[in-house]
Amino acid sequence: MNAIAGTPSSASKLRLLRDIRYFEFDGMPAPQGPAPDYLGALFPSPAGASSLGLRLACKAEELGISIGQASHLYLCFTRAIAPGAVEACNYQYRNERWAQFVLVGLPHHYAGLDDQQRLTALLDASCAALHWLAPTRLAEISTLRRGILEHGDALRVRIHTKPGKLYHICIEHTVATHPAPSSLYVRIKASATGAETEFKLAELGRPDDARALVGRVAIRDGVLIIHPKPSWRASLDAAPYNTPLTVDLRQSGARQTE
Structure with missing residues (x-):
């Protein structure tokens, strides 16, 4: 097996996954050769493939799955290796780790499948690649696959929790299949009674906007206030939204999730 730059054996700092994408190549890519193309010419790309990859990566990040120094995993499908096999790829994008x-x-029968079956094949291939790169995280990868199969577009990705004396706050988002909007939610559990309420905070232009919208979380005078992250990049991503996001915990008639 060829050594792979950025695998967990590296002494450098490990990164969590942020994105998974699907490519293809006719043969075996060479280190300095042509770049793999996006999936679609050699192997049909099902509708929702890119959203599936991002959904997988977002949930993998929540579960703490790392493949080493790389935060982006690119699966390159080829007929040059056996069906179901996962191998090292000599091509490296601009030597970027x-x-x-x-x-x-x-x-072999992938082309004859319908779109839903192809998505399942991409899911299985993604989980196989994750297990190959992170063999000690089989339990988390199994949880990831099961969640995708059971919930699909409705799968929640937890990005913030805040326990407190009065309330336990949990903020989550979905990764919808484009062009449907993803959604940002907050679940609020009363510490004393265990009663839980859920509110839809926003529809997201991009699933990644959720990270920018959720920074410091506080409760002031009965109002939950969710401040965006303070970085310059986050300020750009959060600009289209009415921030800070708020929920009035005193109003029982506040708009709940439909």
């Missing part, structure tokens, strides 16, 4: 390519073999 944040992007990790791996070769994956799709089933």
